[in-house]
Every structure is written in structure tokens, then in C-alpha cells.
Amino acid sequence: MGRLQDKVALITGGARGIGAETAVLFAAQGATVVIADVLDDVGETTASTNDRISYRHLDVRSEDDWHGVVTAVVKEHGRLDVLVNNAGVDLTKKLSATTLADFEWLISINQIGTFLGMQAVSAASVAAETPCSIVNISSVAGLEGVQNHAAYSATKFAVTGLTKAAAKEWGRYGIRVNSVHPGIIDSPMTEEQFVDPDLRARVERNLPLRRLGQPIDIANMVAFLASDEASYCTGQAFTVDGGVHA
Numbered sequence: 001m002g003r004l005q006d007k008v009a010l011i012t013g014g015a016r017g018i019g020a021e022t023a024v025l026f027a028a029q030g031a032t033v034v035i036a037d038v039l040d041d042v043g044e045t046t047a048s049t050n051d052r053i054s055y056r057h058l059d060v061r062s063e064d065d066w067h068g069v070v071t072a073v074v075k076e077h078g079r080l081d082v083l084v085n086n087a088g089v090d091l092t093k094k095l096s097a098t099t100l101a102d103f104e105w106l107i108s109i110n111q112i113g114t115f116l117g118m119q120a121v122s123a124a125s126v127a128a129e130t131p132c133s134i135v136n137i138s139s140v141a142g143l144e145g146v147q148n149h150a151a152y153s154a155t156k157f158a159v160t161g162l163t164k165a166a167a168k169e170w171g172r173y174g175i176r177v178n179s180v181h182p183g184i185i186d187s188p189m190t191e192e193q194f195v196d197p198d199l200r201a202r203v204e205r206n207l208p209l210r211r212l213g214q215p216i217d218i219a220n221m222v223a224f225l226a227s228d229e230a231s232y233c234t235g236q237a238f239t240v241d242g243g244v245h246a
């Protein structure tokens with residue numbers, strides 16, 4: 001029996017990177033997993049590797065998409081126990097160069113996308129009287145300012161705040177809400193920054209654990225928070241960053 005046996009989980013941004021790794025780990029631990037993304041071909045390919053994983057199109061900015069996907073998952077699988085709000089985008093830009101359009105784009109996906117997901121899934125959970133676990137993927141940039149990432153930081157701080165307020169509001173329904181704060185993770189989001197192996201080696205030398213994080217490092221934390229082993233954890237920020245912010 002895996003620790004996520006019989007749980008039904010929805011993971012946004014699950015086509016690739018941290019979300020895809022989390023889906024594969026959840027499936028290995030016994031969950032039925034629906035990954036949702038805007039990268040349909042990549043998402044279908046990820047799902048095709050595992051009988052326990054299926055794919056659905058979901059643009060996290062769309063309230064209609066959320067309604068459709070949550071309704072479909074509950075109809076098909078009978079329940080929805082876990083939401084991982086993982087879809088996100090990054091922008092490396094000085095604050096002085098960040099345009100309003102840049103800022104609104106980050107807010108719409110990282111912040112509003114998370115907000116809409118929390119609302120849709122918590123409403124289904126309360127209606128079905130089935131408590132759920134919501135795990136929001138923030139960042140270390142959601143706990144402290146990161147240079148050249150001001151707009152990204154702002155949206156990830158918002159995710160930290162939403163998490164804490166929601167945990168207090170929905171605890172009475174047994175709904176747990178936590179955030180995970182990755183450091184630098186080796187995923188498609190960061191690969192362009194590390195095409196130069198010398199730069200990557202320099203960065204790794206400055207990390208206490210002397211390596212970039214891997215998607216599985218984040219997936220392991222998310223799986224714990226999704227599981228009943230974390231049944232007394234809510235409203236908390238869990239950092240997985242190799243010791244940078246110790």
C-alpha cells in the first residue's frame with residue numbers, strides 16, 4: 001500500500017518539470033492522478049507513460065476551465081482529495097524594466113491561477129464533505145526578495161499569504177493548505193540559465209548541499225503534505241532549497 005493509496009489528485013502545470021515528477025511519484029504511491037496544463041502534446045505524452053495518470057487541458061487563468069476540470073475529475077473518479085497548484089511562470093527582469101503587461105501576466109498565472117484553483121477545489125470538497133489537501137508551489141522568492149525577480153517574488157509572496165489565510169478559514173472543514181518553497185531546481189524553467197556548465201558549477205559551489213535541487217526533491221515534500229502523514233500540518237511554508245535559507 002502506497003501512502004497516497006486511493007487518493008485522487010489534480011496537479012496543475014503537470015506536463016513537465018516539477019509537476020510531472022510529482023505526478024509520477026504520486027502514481028507510484030498509489031494515487032490516481034490528473035495532470036492539467038496548457039502544453040497539451042507534452043501533457044498527453046507525460047500521461048501516456050503511466051496508467052494511473054491522465055491529462056486534461058486547463059489554463060489556470062480561466063475560471064471556466066477550473067469549473068470544467070474539477071467537475072469532470074469528480075464525475076470520473078468520484079472524489080478529489082489533493083490539489084497541487086504548481087503551474088507557474090518566471091521572469092528575470094529588473095523592477096525598473098518590468099512593464100505593467102509583464103506584471104499582469106505573472107499575477108494572472110502565479111497568483112490568480114492559484115486563487116481560482118483553491119476556490120474551485122475547496123468548494124467541491126465542502127460540498128462533498130470530503131476534506132482535501134491543497135499544496136501551493138510558491139518559491140524561496142515567496143519568502144524573501146530575489147534580485148531581478150521583483151514581480152515574480154510579489155506573486156509568490158501572494159501565494160504564501162493566500163495559503164496561510166485559507167488554512168485558517170477552511171480548517172473547520174478539514175481542508176489543509178500548505179505552501180512549498182523550492183530553491184533553484186533543475187527543470188525546464190531554469191535550464192536556459194545553466195547552459196553554461198561553468199556558471200552551473202559556480203552556482204552549485206555556493207549552495208550548502210553543493211548541488212541544484214532536482215524535481216524529485218520537491219515532489220517528495222509535496223507527497224508528504226498530500227498524505228495523511230501530514231494530517232496536523234496546515235498553513236505552513238515548507239522550504240526545500242538545499243540549505244540556502246537556513
Ligand SMILES: NC(=O)c1ccc[n+]([C@@H]2O[C@H](COP(=O)([O-])OP(=O)(O)OC[C@H]3O[C@@H](n4cnc5c(N)ncnc54)[C@H](O)[C@@H]3O)[C@@H](O)[C@H]2O)c1
Binds near residue numbers: 015018060090
Ligand atoms: N525551477 C525552479 O527553480 C523553481 C524554483 C522555485 C519555484 N518554482 C515553481 O515551481 C513550479 C513548477 O516549475 P518548474 O520548475 O517545473 O517549471 P516548468 O516551466 O517546467 O513547469 C511549469 C508548468 O506550468 C505550466 N503552465 C504555465 N502557464 C500555465 C497556465 N496558464 N495554465 C496551466 N499551466 C501553465 C507550463 O506549461 C509548465 O508545464 C512553478 O510554480 C515555479 O514557479 C520553480
